Amino acid sequence: TKTSKRTGETSTTVSVGIRIDPKIKFALDIIGRLQKRSLTAVIEWAILNAMEREYLDEKTILAEEIDRIWSTDEINRLVNLAERMPQALTYDELRVWETIKISPYFWGVKEGVSLYPHRLNVPRLRENWEELMEHVDENKSSSYV
Template sequence: MATKTSKRTGETSTTVSVGIRIDPKIKFALDIMGRLQKRSLTAVVEWAIAQAIAQQSVDFDGSTLSTVLDKIWSTDESSRLVQLAIHMPEALTYDELRTWETIKATEHFWQRYADGSWSAEPSRLLASRVRSSWKEILDHVERNKASPTILPMTDEDLMPDIPF
């Protein structure tokens, strides 16, 4: 997904460009809808997708994708992955699942109990640590992608520039 850069240095657009192929009849129908709604083709496509998202059921209790997206969406990639893993784990890709399982297996990212133990319960996640270690997490997952098991991160993985 490409984020468009504006003419001012350092600013990014709030939209992304997506290339799609559609049937000529559907394109014609979208053009007609645009005329009827007094919208551009882009606005009609965006409106149609928003309607589909609002109608897409995601679980047994009748929640829609639109409702769940409000809980998941963040401009921060690490926050978005964590929220997706918590609220819609079935939607994780293989690579996202490996990343989430690495976070779950790494003690550093979890608040300890009074007795010093810890568990990977979402309410005990130290999101600020995940956010500040995001690059190291992704690097660790990439380095260990061939491993048949999830490998927890070590102090060396979390602080690679500091000799131990």
């Protein structure tokens, strides 16, 4: 996100650099002219339309699933993505998630007894997020988490 002129505020948009085929760029410009939209608005419109038409299975539309997964909070977003669409995790996200999954501490397990069976303790995860990220980073060359 971009930082605004006021300290501590962030923009609601992010800047993305992409390379596209010249013919596609031309088409986007034409669509923008016809719709009286900026290039950015046309690209957002096209992506939103594509998400509305993309099905993950017979019943689940990608746009609806993105709405369920999205959070401005990085931790919530990772947990939501891992639980709802694990096939979309990047390698680095998968390493973090696998570390979380094998850590009884994050699942409310104490001395072999599960206090919250199959329920992630998100507040505990949040309290230990930086240490978790350091652990994953320190072990990134290891074949196991």
